[in-house]
Amino acid sequence: MQPLTPNAERVLEARYLARDDAGRVVENWEGLCRRVARGVAAVEKEWGGDGERWEEAFFGAIQCREFLPNSPTLMNAGTDAGREAPGPLDHTIGQLAACFVLPVEDSLASVFEAVKQMAVIHQSGGGTGFDFSALRPAGDVVQGTPGVASGPVAFMGVFDAATAVVKQGGRRRGANMGVLRVDHPDVLEFIRVKSDRTQLTNFNISLATPDRFWQAVEAGARFELVNPRNGCVVRSIDARALLDEIANVAWASGDPGVLFIDAVNRANPTPHLGPLAATNPCGELPLLPNEACNLGSLRLDAFVRDGALDWDALDGAVELGVRFLDDVIEASHYPMPAITAMVHGNRKIGLGVMGFADLLVDLGIPYDDAAAVALGEQLMGRIHARAEQASAQLAEKRGVFPNWHGSRAHARGKRLRNATLTSIAPTGTISILAGCAGGIEPFFALAFVRHVLDGQRLPETNPRFEAALRKSGALVPEVLARVMAAGSARCIAEVPEPVRRLFPTAFDIAPERHLDVQQAFQRHVDNAVSKTINLPAEATPAEIRAIYLSAWRRGLKGVTVFREGCKGVAVLVRGEGGALEVPDHYAGDCSDALCS
Numbered sequence: 145m146q147p148l149t150p151n152a153e154r155v156l157e158a159r160y161l162a163r164d165d166a167g168r169v170v171e172n173w174e175g176l177c178r179r180v181a182r183g184v185a186a187v188e189k190e191w192g193g194d195g196e197r198w199e200e201a202f203f204g205a206i207q208c209r210e211f212l213p214n215s216p217t218l219m220n221a222g223t224d225a226g227r228e229a230p231g232p233l234d235h236t237i238g239q240l241a242a243c244f245v246l247p248v249e250d251s252l253a254s255v256f257e258a259v260k261q262m263a264v265i266h267q268s269g270g271g272t273g274f275d276f277s278a279l280r281p282a283g284d285v286v287q288g289t290p291g292v293a294s295g296p297v298a299f300m301g302v303f304d305a306a307t308a309v310v311k312q313g314g315r316r317r318g319a320n321m322g323v324l325r326v327d328h329p330d331v332l333e334f335i336r337v338k339s340d341r342t343q344l345t346n347f348n349i350s351l352a353t354p355d356r357f358w359q360a361v362e363a364g365a366r367f368e369l370v371n372p373r374n375g376c377v378v379r380s381i382d383a384r385a386l387l388d389e390i391a392n393v394a395w396a397s398g399d400p401g402v403l404f405i406d407a408v409n410r411a412n413p414t415p416h417l418g419p420l421a422a423t424n425p426c427g428e429l430p431l432l433p434n435e436a437c438n439l440g441s442l443r444l445d446a447f448v449r450d451g452a453l454d455w456d457a458l459d460g461a462v463e464l465g466v467r468f469l470d471d472v473i474e475a476s477h478y479p480m481p482a483i484t485a486m487v488h489g490n491r492k493i494g495l496g497v498m499g500f501a502d503l504l505v506d507l508g509i510p511y512d513d514a515a516a517v518a519l520g521e522q523l524m525g526r527i528h529a530r531a532e533q534a535s536a537q538l539a540e541k542r543g544v545f546p547n548w549h550g551s552r553a554h555a556r557g558k559r560l561r562n563a564t565l566t567s568i569a570p571t572g573t574i575s576i577l578a579g580c581a582g583g584i585e586p587f588f589a590l591a592f593v594r595h596v597l598d599g600q601r602l603p604e605t606n607p608r609f610e611a612a613l614r615k616s617g618a619l620v621p622e623v624l625a626r627v628m629a630a631g632s633a634r635c636i637a638e639v640p641e642p643v644r645r646l647f648p649t650a651f652d653i654a655p656e657r658h659l660d661v662q663q664a665f666q667r668h669v670d671n672a673v674s675k676t677i678n679l680p681a682e683a684t685p686a687e688i689r690a691i692y693l694s695a696w697r698r699g700l701k702g703v704t705v706f707r708e709g710c711k712g713v714a715v716l717v718r719g720e721g722g723a724l725e726v727p728d729h730y731a732g733d734c735s736d737a738l739c740s
Contacts, residue, residue, distance in 0.1 A: 183222025214242035215271035239268035243424035247433035266318035416550035496566030499580030567671035589631035
């Protein structure tokens with residue numbers, strides 16, 4: 145078992161280790177692992193399970209970092225020991241889920257109820273998503289008053305301001321996903337709002353786009369914008385011109401992302417409960433209103449044995465992960481009764497992976513090689529199949545999820561404990577703890593300074609790259625300095641060709657290959673995939689437009705494009721010693737905060 149890196153130790157102390165009333169750290173990594181394992185395994189007795197046995201199994205997997213749950217579980221599991229239930233103000237006690245979606249209906253009372261609930265969830269370490277599409281457009285009538293409606297974007301500002309003053313659990317800043325349907329009359333204001341970098345700084349925003357929008361784009365047709373208050377068409381707009389506006393703004397500011405909402409709902413596990421309209425802040429969890437989900441990730445490179453993937457060991461870790469996450473549902477104290485009811489009704493979990501880029505290097509496969517795509521599909525297919533078997537076995541002893549009748553699992557004749565099983569999160573800070581690349585992303589740079597933890601700067605050099613240079617005899621200060629300045633080895637002639645080939649970084653990889661990898665994993669993921677398509681500064685809006693169309697044609701559930709420099713400062717900025725700097729938004733303004 146590799147020791148924690150110095151950066152992992154810093155993140156651990158800043159975010160995860162328990163503290164006493166004076167703010168002093170009172171546990172270490174082993175103590176955290178024991179606290180989490182014991183707190184989650186304690187619910188095993190409800191089904192006649194051996195709590196001590198599973199505590200040891202959970203402890204072993206977490207301590208060696210083969211499996212890590214999302215941050216709220218690491219922070220909060222076991223903190224309610226000895227208490228029957230948290231007190232009315234103890235919102236952080238025992239809240240273990242990372243991802244929430246809250247309803248926003250077309251009334252002032254609903255809006256401010258959602259703001260209140262959001263604040264409580266952020267305090268507990270969770271992240272929130274909202275669909276603002278039900279709100280009447282700006283300037284529309286307000287029944288019974290002489291005034292006019294403010295519109296979705298104005299109300300989003302209220303959520304943003306509230307988020308800014310609630311720091312999650314004292315350790316993580318809050319973040320949100322704001323979704324608006326592309327046929328809403330205020331769509332242009334929504335698209336452009338984050339062009340002003342002072343606006344909605346605690347939000348990721350995404351457009352929910354149905355197939356008919358993309359079909360109108362392909363046909364060169366007009367697209368109708370509809371008032372949600374009465375269903376009346378307000379006006380029509382040229383679909384291609386609207387797509388151009390989306391691409392232009394995303395090119396300039398990095399937002400909005402795009403959700404392919406019909407693809408999302410074709411995979412809706414519980415269509416009888418209503419459509420999916422919003423996601424968590426990083427897009428990998430489409431959820432119903434008042435629904436939450438907890439996540440966990442397997443560190444793929446931990447299962448390499450003698451240069452090959454140990455499939456049997458991975459299978460065992462999948463089974464353990466599914467059981468752990470199902471137990472988390474029972475161990476968690478949810479902040480609102482409506483959320484408790486929805487979570488227990490569907491029992492969604494999101495088992496995913498991290499360290500895919502590290503795994504590829506260990507197996508000698510370049511990320512931008514077709515073999516990487518093939519491995520990704522094989523890998524996620526195996527994980528999903530084993531996860532489904534594990535959920536079915538749990539269902540035999542614990543029962544199917546209560547909303548099983550009418551679900552997609554019911555239609556397939558699959559008696560499952562969980563409505564969803566798999567999801568690919570960005571893994572933000574837990575990948576720092578694990579010492580691996582986040583989610584299924586390529587390496588961002590081979591030497592850099594990471595911005596996390598409210599401005600802390602964590603210098604990192606990829607240990608696999610350093611080892612490969614050493615083995616090749618090319619690890620000399622001049623070569624390493626050039627790589628540190630560029631972030632990539634692909635353009636450094638002094639780096640041996642096999643090493644250059646094996647270590648592409650995010651900007652070295654063509655957009656279509658990024659999409660190939662996302663598609664390979666998405667085929668075997670119940671929920672969705674958090675994946676960023678990184679583009680160099682010289683990329684054009686037309687390239688972004690082409691990526692959107694390709695992603696829709698592939699049947700993906702969403703796509704996020706990030707062009708170097710689009711946030712006002714470059715994604716790669718010269719730092720001290722010539723190292724490149726990776727802003728926190730690479731792990732995600734929200735992913736680092738919420739989905740890890």
